[in-house]
Amino acid sequence: MKWSAVGLALTLTVGLAGAAQAKSVSIDFTGDTVVAQGLTQVNNAAGSDGVTTIVKKGDRNVAQVNGGLYLTIDSAFKTGLKSVWATVEYFDEGKDSFKLEYDGQDDAYQSERPDPRGKFDSQQFTRQVWHMVGFKLAGGQTGGADLRINAEEGPEFIAKITVSDEDPDLIQFPYAVNKITIDGKKDAAEWDGAYTVKLDKPQLDGVPNSPNWKGPEAFSGTYSFKWDENAFYVLGEVRDATPRLNTTEDGVGYWNGDGTEQFLGLDDSDPERSACAEGTDFQIGVGMGKTPGWAILAPNAQSLDPIGDNLKFGPDQADGYTFELQIPWARLGNSTVTPGQRIAWYMFANDSSVDPSAQEIALGPAGRTGPSCNPSRWIRAVLQPKP
Numbered sequence: 266m267k268w269s270a271v272g273l274a275l276t277l278t279v280g281l282a283g284a285a286q287a288k289s290v291s292i293d294f295t296g297d298t299v300v301a302q303g304l305t306q307v308n309n310a311a312g313s314d315g316v317t318t319i320v321k322k323g324d325r326n327v328a329q330v331n332g333g334l335y336l337t338i339d340s341a342f343k344t345g346l347k348s349v350w351a352t353v354e355y356f357d358e359g360k361d362s363f364k365l366e367y368d369g370q371d372d373a374y375q376s377e378r379p380d381p382r383g384k385f386d387s388q389q390f391t392r393q394v395w396h397m398v399g400f401k402l403a404g405g406q407t408g409g410a411d412l413r414i415n416a417e418e419g420p421e422f423i424a425k426i427t428v429s430d431e432d433p434d435l436i437q438f439p440y441a442v443n444k445i446t447i448d449g450k451k452d453a454a455e456w457d458g459a460y461t462v463k464l465d466k467p468q469l470d471g472v473p474n475s476p477n478w479k480g481p482e483a484f485s486g487t488y489s490f491k492w493d494e495n496a497f498y499v500l501g502e503v504r505d506a507t508p509r510l511n512t513t514e515d516g517v518g519y520w521n522g523d524g525t526e527q528f529l530g531l532d533d534s535d536p537e538r539s540a541c542a543e544g545t546d547f548q549i550g551v552g553m554g555k556t557p558g559w560a561i562l563a564p565n566a567q568s569l570d571p572i573g574d575n576l577k578f579g580p581d582q583a584d585g586y587t588f589e590l591q592i593p594w595a596r597l598g599n600s601t602v603t604p605g606q607r608i609a610w611y612m613f614a615n616d617s618s619v620d621p622s623a624q625e626i627a628l629g630p631a632g633r634t635g636p637s638c639n640p641s642r643w644i645r646a647v648l649q650p651k652p
Contacts, residue, residue, distance in 0.1 A: 287429055287430055287431035288342055288429065289303075289427055289428060289429035289430070290339055291304050291428070292304040292305070292306065294319065294328040295326050295327065295424050299319075299328075303341070303342055304426060304427075304428060305337050305339075306334070307336070307410050308407055308410065314332045315333050315410075317330050317334055320422070322422050322424075325424065327355075330414055330416040331419045331420045332417060333417075334413065334414035334416065334423060335407060335408055335412070335413050336411060337408075337410055337411050338411045342430075346402070348536050349396075349397045349400055349428060349429070351426065353365060353382075353393050353395075353425075354423070354426070354427075355393075355422055356422035357388065357468075358386060358422060359386055360386050361384060362384060363381055363382055364376050364380055364381045364414070365382075366406075366412070366415050367397045367411060368404065375397075376415075377397060378635040379393065379395075382632075385468055387466075391468065396641050396642060398539060412426075412428070432644060434631050434644045435644070435645045435647070436460055436610075436647075437649045438460050438491065438610075438646055439490075439492075440493060440648070440651040442651065443455050444493075447575065447577050447589045449579040449580075449587060456489050456500055461489045461490070462487070462612075464488065464630065465481040465485035470629075471629050471635075471636070472626075477625040481504065482504065483506045484616040485503075485628075486502060486504060487501075488502075488525075488612065488614065492602070493651075494602065495593060495594065497527070497591070498590070498592075499525065499589070499591075500589055501525065501587065505586065507523075507616075507617070509586055510554065510617045511554030512554060513552050513558065516558060517550075518550070518560075519558055520627075521615075522553075522617040522623065522624070523615060524554075525553070525614055526562065526612060526613040527548075527612050528547070528549075528640075529546070529592075530542070531597070531608055532545040532546075533640075536609065536640070538640050538641060539639050541563055541638040542564075542640075545598075545600070546563075546638070547597050547598075548564075548638060549597075550562045551576065553576075553586070553588060558571070559576070563638040569596055576590050603648075604650035606648045607648075608645075609640045610644050611633065611642070612630065613629055614626075616628075630644070
C-alpha cells in the first residue's frame with residue numbers, strides 16, 4: 266500500500282466569532298491513495314495483526330480491517346492537548362461490532378462507550394464519535410500506536426478517521442427572537458431557524474443493539490431547539506405506534522416510558538468530567554403520558570410536578586404526537602445563562618410499547634451511550650447571542 270504523510274491538519278471550529286482554532290489529524294482511505302494528515306498507520310506488514318486491505322464499498326475505497334487497525338498521532342497534535350475526540354466513518358455491513366481503543370492512563374487499550382459499537386447491516390456509510398477521557402497517547406500500543414480499531418469480530422470497512430481537540434458535533438442553539446408560546450402548535454415564526462435533530466435509526470439508541478427497535482414507523486421523531494434568558498425550548502414531532510404511553514406514578518421516574526430526557530451542563534469549563542457537578546449539571550426527565558410530569562433525575566432526584574403550562578400537546582393523533590416544552594432556567598437551581606455561553610447537552614427520546622411502561626428505546630442525536638450523569642459523553646454546545 267502506498268500513502269504519504271501530509272502533516273498536521275488544522276480546522277476552524279464553527280462557532281462564535283473569535284473562537285480558537287481546533288486542531289485535528291486524520292487518515293482517509295477513500296481515494297486512489299491513502300491520505301494521512303498527522304494520523305499514520307503502523308503494523309501493516311503482511312502477517313501482522315494490523316494488516317489492512319483496500320477494497321471498494323459503495324462509491325469509494327475503504328480499509329478492510331480484520332483484527333486491528335493501528336494508528337499513531339503526530340506529536341505536534343499532542344502538545345498541550347486537554348481534550349480529544351475521535352470520529353470513525355465506516356461502511357455499516359454485517360451485524361457484528363467493533364471498538365475504538367486508545368492509549369490511556371489506565372490501560373494502553375482503554376475504551377469508551379459505545380463499547381462496542383454495534384452494527385446494523387444498513388449497507389450505508391455512517392459515523393461514530395468517541396470522547397477519549399483519561400487519555401495518555403504515548404504510543405503504548407503495539408508498534409508505538411496510540412489508537413486501534415479492534416475488529417476482532419470483523420471485518421470492518423473504515424473510510425476515514427479524524428482525531429480532534431474539539432467535539433466534532435459542536436452545535437449552536439439559536440436565540441428565540443420571537444417569543445415561543447407553549448401551546449402545542451408549530452408556529453413558523455417561532456421555530457424557523459431552530460437547531461433540529463432527526464432520530465430515526467437504530468444506531469442512535471442509547472441501548473446498543475436494542476431488540477425493541479421495530480423501525481421508524483413504530484418510533485421516530487424530529488426535535489427542534491431554541492433558548493432565551495427565561496428557558497430552554499423543545500418542539501417534538503413524534504411518530505409513535507403507541508403514542509403517549511407512560512404510566513409513571515412516582516413523580517420522578519418519567520424516563521420509564523414515552524417522553525424525553527434533556528441533559529444540560531451549564532458550566533462546561535471541564536468537558537472531561539465523568540460525573541454530574543452539583544448545581545450546574547442536570548438530567549431532566551419529562552413523561553408524556555395521559556398525566557404528564559417532569560423531574561430532575563440527576564444528580565439529585567426530585568419531582569418538579571406539576572408540569573402545568575410548561576408542556577402542551579397538539580391535537581391527538583393515531584400515529585404519534587406533537588409537543589412544545591419549556592424548561593425554565595430558574596427550575597434548575599435558579600440558574601441563569603448568558604448569550605454566547607458554552608454548555609454541554611444531550612437528549613433521549615424515550616419510547617414504550619408495553620403497559621406498565623418501560624424505557625424500551627432511548628434515541629439520542631449522536632449514538633452516544635451511557636450519558637446518564639456523565640457529561641463527558643454529552644455534546645458541546647453554544648447558546649447563540651440574540652441576532
